Amino acid sequence: MENFTHKMKCLLRLPAQADRRRDRTRGQERQLERKYINVPLQSREPLFGCLVSLNASAVFRHILLLTSLLWTCLHMSAQNTFQGVAKRIPEKEVERQSAFIEADLERQLGHYEKAAEKYRKFLQTYGDEAAAWYGLARVLQAQNDLRSALEATAKAVALDASNPWYKILQADILEKVGQSADAVKVYRELCRQSPENVEFLERLAYLQVLAGQPKDALNTLDQIEKIKGITEAIVDKKHLIYLGMGDVKQAMGELQRLINAYPTQVSYRHRLAQLYESVGNTVAARKVYEEILRLAPDDEAAKMALFAERKSGGSVLADLQALKPIFEDPKISIDSKVKQIIPYLAKMAKGLPPEAIPVLLDLGDIVQKIHPDDPKAWSLSGDLYYHANRYDEALTRYRTCIRLNSRVFSVWANVLEILSHKRDYDELMRLSEQAMDDFPNQPLAYYYYGVAAIEKGRLEEAIAQLEQAELMTVNNLALALDIADQRGRALLLKKEYLLAQKHYEPWLTKGGDRHPGILEHYGDVLFWLGQQEKAIEYWRKAAQLAPSPRLEQKVSSGRL
Numbered sequence: 231m232e233n234f235t236h237k238m239k240c241l242l243r244l245p246a247q248a249d250r251r252r253d254r255t256r257g258q259e260r261q262l263e264r265k266y267i268n269v270p271l272q273s274r275e276p277l278f279g280c281l282v283s284l285n286a287s288a289v290f291r292h293i294l295l296l297t298s299l300l301w302t303c304l305h306m307s308a309q310n311t312f313q314g315v316a317k318r319i320p321e322k323e324v325e326r327q328s329a330f331i332e333a334d335l336e337r338q339l340g341h342y343e344k345a346a347e348k349y350r351k352f353l354q355t356y357g358d359e360a361a362a363w364y365g366l367a368r369v370l371q372a373q374n375d376l377r378s379a380l381e382a383t384a385k386a387v388a389l390d391a392s393n394p395w396y397k398i399l400q401a402d403i404l405e406k407v408g409q410s411a412d413a414v415k416v417y418r419e420l421c422r423q424s425p426e427n428v429e430f431l432e433r434l435a436y437l438q439v440l441a442g443q444p445k446d447a448l449n450t451l452d453q454i455e456k457i458k459g460i461t462e463a464i465v466d467k468k469h470l471i472y473l474g475m476g477d478v479k480q481a482m483g484e485l486q487r488l489i490n491a492y493p494t495q496v497s498y499r500h501r502l503a504q505l506y507e508s509v510g511n512t513v514a515a516r517k518v519y520e521e522i523l524r525l526a527p528d529d530e531a532a533k534m535a536l537f538a539e540r541k542s543g544g545s546v547l548a549d550l551q552a553l554k555p556i557f558e559d560p561k562i563s564i565d566s567k568v569k570q571i572i573p574y575l576a577k578m579a580k581g582l583p584p585e586a587i588p589v590l591l592d593l594g595d596i597v598q599k600i601h602p603d604d605p606k607a608w609s610l611s612g613d614l615y616y617h618a619n620r621y622d623e624a625l626t627r628y629r630t631c632i633r634l635n636s637r638v639f640s641v642w643a644n645v646l647e648i649l650s651h652k653r654d655y656d657e658l659m660r661l662s663e664q665a666m667d668d669f670p671n672q673p674l675a676y677y678y679y680g681v682a683a684i685e686k687g688r689l690e691e692a693i694a695q696l697e698q699a700e701l702m703t704v705n706n707l708a709l710a711l712d713i714a715d716q717r718g719r720a721l722l723l724k725k726e727y728l729l730a731q732k733h734y735e736p737w738l739t740k741g742g743d744r745h746p747g748i749l750e751h752y753g754d755v756l757f758w759l760g761q762q763e764k765a766i767e768y769w770r771k772a773a774q775l776a777p778s779p780r781l782e783q784k785v786s787s788g789r790l
Contacts, residue, residue, distance in 0.1 A: 326352075326355075326356050329348070329351070329352045329355065329356070330352055330359075330361070330362060330365075332348055333345055333348035333349045333351075333352055333362070333365060334365055336348055337349075337365055337368060337369050337372075340372075342369045342372050342373050345365070345369045346366060346369045346370065346373070349362055349365050349366040349369065350366065353366070358385065358389055359389070360385075360386045360387075360389035360390035360393065360396065361386075363382045363383070363385040363386035363389065364382070364383065364386040364393075364395070364396050364399065366382045367379045367380075367382035367383040367386060367399060367403075368399065370382060371399070371403060376403055376406055376407050377407065379403050380400070380403050380404065380407065383396060383399050383400040383403060384400065386399075386400075387400055392423075394420055394423070394424070397416050397417075397419065397420050398420070400413075400416055401413040401416040401417055401420075401433075401437070404416065405437065405440065410437055410440040410441035410442075411441040411443075413437045413440075413441070414434065414437045414438055414441050414443065414446075417430060417433055417434040417437055418434065420434075421434055426457060428454055428457055428458060431450055431451075431453055431454050431457075432454065434450050435447045435450040435451050435454070435467070438450060439471060439474075444471050444474065444475050447471055448468060448471055448472075451464050451467060451468050451471075460487065460491050462488065462491070462492065465484050465487050465488050465491070466484075466488065468484045469481050469484035469485055469488070472484060478505065478509055481505065482502060482505055482506075485498055485501055485502040485505065486502065489502065494525065496522050496525055496526050496529060496532075499518050499521060499522050499525075500522065500531060500532070502518050503515045503518035503519050503522070503532075503535065506518065507535075512539055515535070515539075516536065516539060519532040519535050519536050520532075520536070523536075528561050530561070530562050530563060530566060533556070533559075533562065534556070534562070534566055534570075537552070537553075537556055540552065541553075546574075546582060546583055546586050547583060547585055547586050547589065550574070550586055550589040550590060550593065551589060553570055553593055554592075554593065554596070556570070557593050557596045557597055557600065558596055558600065559600075560600050560601075564597065564601045564604050564606045564607055564610075565606070567597055567610075568606060568610050571590070571593065571594075571610060571614070574586075574590055575613055575614070575617055578590070578614075578617040578618065579617060587618055590614050590618075591611075591614055591615065591618060591620075593614075594610055594611030594612075594613075594614040594615070594627075595611060597610055597611060598610075598611045598627070598630075603634065604634070605630075605631045605634035605635035605638070608627045608628070608630040608631035608634065609627075609628070609631045609638065609641055611627045612624045612625075612627035612628040612631060612641070612644070613644075615627060616628075616644055616648070621648045621651060621652065624644070624648060625645060625648050625649075628641050628644060628645045628648075629645070632645070636668065637668075639665070639669050639672055639674075642661075642665045642668075642669070642672075642675070643674055645661060646658060646661060646662055646665065646674070646675070646678040647678075649661065649678075650678060650681055650682075653685075655681075655682045655685040655686055656682075656686075658678055658681070658682040659679060659682035659683060659686060662675050662676075662678040662679040662682060663679055665678075666679060666695075671702065672702075673698075673699040673700075673702035673703045673706070673709060673713070674699075674709065676695045676696065676698050676699035676702070677695075677696065677699045677709065677712060677713050677716065679691075679692075679695045680692040680693075680695045680696040680699065680713070680716050680717070680720070681716055683695065684716060684719055684720050684723065689720045689723055689724050692716070692717075692720045693717060693720045693721070696713050696716055696717040696720065697717065699713045700713050700714065700717070707740075707741055711737065711740075711741055711742060711745045711747075711748060712745075712747070714733070714734075714737045714742065714748065715742075715745060715747040715748045715751060717733060718730050718733050718734050718748070718751050718752070718755070719751055721733060722751060722754055722755060722758075725758075727755050727758045727759050728759070730751075730755045731752075731755050731756070731759065734748060734751070734752040734755060735752075738752070743771070744775065745775075746772040746773075746775040746776035747772075749768050749769075749771045749772035749775070750768070750769060750772040750781060750784075752768050753765040753766070753767070753768030753769040753772065753784070754790060756768065757789075757790055762788055765788075766784075766785055766788055769781055769784045769785050770785050773785060
């Protein structure tokens with residue numbers, strides 16, 4: 231039951247309800263303000279709620295008006311006219327009500343310590359008054375002294391059980407201190423006093439869910455339906471409660487009621503179909519999706535759901551061929567099409583049936599044809615050609631993507647990698663410099679600039695940008711090792727062998743002993759420093775990780 235309560239705690243919350251109660255309270259306070267003097271304290275809410283919405287000048291004017299009124303009462307034999315009848319007010323009663331006004335005003339102004347002191351003094355001087363205990367409870371609640379506030383509300387309720395505001399505050403505090411079951415009892419009493427009050431019933435249902443009483447909450451929601459009829463909000467709450475209880479059949483029944491009540495609202499049918507899918511009833515789910523398409527022939531989610539069911543269990547080639555009509559449909563979004571291809575992108579690196587690759591590339595071409603102005607289409611197609619190792623065609627598509635949207639760095643990263651692979655160092659330097667300007671926090675752009683600058687013989691520039699890249703690769707060890715390797719290469723080409731040795735050695739204990747580039751180039755440094763045997767040792771380690779004719783030649787000849 232505790233798990234149920236955790237799931238359902240926020241589902242039925244009525245966030246605006248407390249605000250509505252406060253608004254309604256303040257409205258009543260404004261109506262009562264003009265006939266204040268002769269209204270018994272315990273029969274009403276405190277009367278200064280209206281002051282909180284006034285500016286300081288207006289508050290001061292209200293204080294002067296009330297003070298003047300009380301002074302007049304004290305010095306004119308305490309006589310006042312109430313509802314057309316002249317009445318005399320005893321001086322003690324005027325003093326009593328003045329004391330209450332002072333306490334309530336301090337509360338409204340947010341002076342809680344002063345308000346609490348004045349409320350307590352009032353209660354000591356004039357005895358128990360429900361309204362004073364209620365005011366004190368509100369002050370204590372504002373001070374977050376909830377236990378004391380709860381005691382004060384209990385006294386207010388005991389003195390005047392007919393006042394709903396006292397019970398509402400009591401229940402709110404009970405909920406806050408984790409006594410939801412006791413708050414339920416309070417709202418049951420409120421609902422008994424006002425059986426047609428839908429707000430009370432809604433609050434009771436929420437508290438019952440919070441207290442782990444879902445069946446009682448369902449009964450309460452049934453009472454609301456008897457008053458208001460079937461509504462979307464109530465049926466939806468019942469559906470969620472049944473789900474929280476694990477009663478999927480009843481939850482489905484509530485969704486069906488929503489569908490019957492709102493037959494053109496396809497979102498409820500989607501929820502029902504998804505619920506069927508979650509319990510493995512694909513036949514029922516398919517029927518619901520077919521109903522959706524009869525109501526909304528262009529409903530994308532229903533189309534994709536039916537497609538997913540049809541392709542499950544088929545071969546990779548058959549599944550890809552089945553995607554073609556989906557990809558040719560301009561009414562289906564690019565995002566849905568990308569979602570279908572993403573799993574195959576990962577599989578391309580590991581190996582797909584050779585006959586599947588042309589179909590994938592064809593799907594990429596279809597997407598860019600159907601959505602020619604969407605950069606995602608060109609990025610998707612570019613990724614397919616990239617993973618198929620067809621770099622020239624991938625590069626063409628990536629360039630179009632960048633022209634349409636230049637703010638996606640992953641596309642830039644692939645472009646720079648392709649240019650590096652093609653050894654097009656002029657273009658690599660130009661585009662990596664542009665990427666550095668557009669993405670100043672991306673170390674990969676600085677890395678590729680360094681690679682290009684080394685190959686162009688601009689070694690000082692290369693070292694400067696690689697140092698900058700190194701500062702930005704705190705959490706990316708693989709890239710940090712690549713950057714360290716290239717920086718060492720630049721020092722090596724500058725024939726600063728001792729500096730290169732000093733640069734490489736710390737990296738050998740940070741993962742460089744598993745990086746073939748660092749091992750090879752550190753061996754080169756050692757060779758130039760006259761340590762031929764150690765150089766061969768490091769070349770041999772590099773060849774074990776990444777065999778190449780160049781390394782084999784170095785190991786066998788013992789020379790560069």
